[in-house]
Amino acid sequence: IAGITQAPTSQILAAGRRMTLRCTQDMRHNAMYWYRQDLGLGLRLIHYSNTAGTTGKGEVPDGYSVSRANTDDFPLTLASAVPSQTSVYFCASSDGQFTDTQYFGPGTRLTVL
Amino acid sequence: GQNIDQPTEMTATEGAIVQINCTYQTSGFNGLFWYQQHAGEAPTFLSYNVLDGLEEKGRFSSFLSRSKGYSYLLLKELQMKDSASYLCATMDSNYQLIWGAGTKLIIKP
Numbered sequence: 001i002a003g004i005t006q007a008p009t010s011q012i013l014a015a016g017r018r019m020t021l022r023c024t025q026d027m028r029h030n031a032m033y034w035y036r037q038d039l040g041l042g043l044r045l046i047h048y049s050n051t052a053g054t055t056g057k058g059e060v061p062d063g064y065s066v067s068r069a070n071t072d073d074f075p076l077t078l079a080s081a082v083p084s085q086t087s088v089y090f091c092a093s094s095d096g097q098f099t100d101t102q103y104f105g106p107g108t109r110l111t112v113l
Numbered sequence: 114g115q116n117i118d119q120p121t122e123m124t125a126t127e128g129a130i131v132q133i134n135c136t137y138q139t140s141g142f143n144g145l146f147w148y149q150q151h152a153g154e155a156p157t158f159l160s161y162n163v164l165d166g167l168e169e170k171g172r173f174s175s176f177l178s179r180s181k182g183y184s185y186l187l188l189k190e191l192q193m194k195d196s197a198s199y200l201c202a203t204m205d206s207n208y209q210l211i212w213g214a215g216t217k218l219i220i221k222p
Contacts, residue, residue: 042117042200042212043156058209090155101146102210104155 002026004105006091012111013081021076021108023091031094032074033058033102034066036087043090049074081112115139117213119201124219125191133186133199133216141206147175147186148200150215156200159186188218196220 004025013019025032030051035043045058049068063085065077074093078085089108094100117137125131137145144163148156162168162177162184174187186199198215205211 040214042202042214043210044212045209101158101161104157106155 004091004093004103006089006105006108008108009106010109010111012113013078015081015083015112017081019078019081019110021078021089021091021110023074023076023105024072025074025091025093025103025105026072027093027095027103028071029093029095029103030071031096031100032068033092033094034064034074034076035090035092036060036085037090037107038087046076046089081110083112086110086112115205115211117201117203117211119199119213119216121214122217122219124221125188127191127193127220127222129191130187130189131191131218133188133201133218135184135186135201135213137182137184137201137203137211137213139203139205139211142179143204143206143208145175145177145184146200146202146204146210147184148202149197150200151197159199191220193220193222 007022033048034046037043044060046064047066049055052071055066091105092102094102119135147159150156160175167176172189177184198217200215201213202210
């Protein structure tokens with residue numbers, strides 16, 4: 001693989017269920033990010049990780065958690081999904097920290113009913 | 114507060130030139146990015162400006178005026194494949210990207 005992959009591509013989920021969105025990059029980038037994109041709004045940062053073993057909260061972290069056990073993987077977990085979490089979720093990575101260009105995965109379209 | 118404004122939608126003709134504007138107010142400034150996003154796809158990097166002036170890259174150019182909180186993306190010799198959304202994002206003092214809602218560019222033959 002080359003770049004960033006995300007899984008699943010799309011998912012319909014019942015409210016209250018737990019869900020983990022997967023993100024894997026093979027570029028050996030230090031920093032990784034999770035965004036959500038909603039119609040009419042800009043991308044909003046959920047959580048980020050500057051390097052393996054560290055994570056931080058973005059603009060809209062409530063209801064989401066992340067982990068960064070190694071350089072390549074950065075899963076996003078919704079502990080108990082709610083309809084307002086219906087969105088397109090993008091994972092991204094960059095070589096250094098925020099000043100570097102971010103490369104995006106193809107996205108996961110999540111619908112919570 | 115932090116705010117980025119760009120037009121919601123623009124229409125242009127194939128072969129023409131279009132300028133997409135972006136104005137911003139952020140707490141601190143560490144540069145401005147432009148990304149292109151085709152419908153149903155991921156954003157892809159176009160340009161980064163941190164100093165005032167014009168950066169040219171092929172058919173695309175990006176301009177920044179930090180004193181005015183203003184940037185524009187200039188697309189020349191428009192092609193149908195340029196139909197996409199163009200996202201403006203600034204990096205604030207915490208090195209977090211603040212994104213505009215994007216400008217949907219429609220190219221007509």
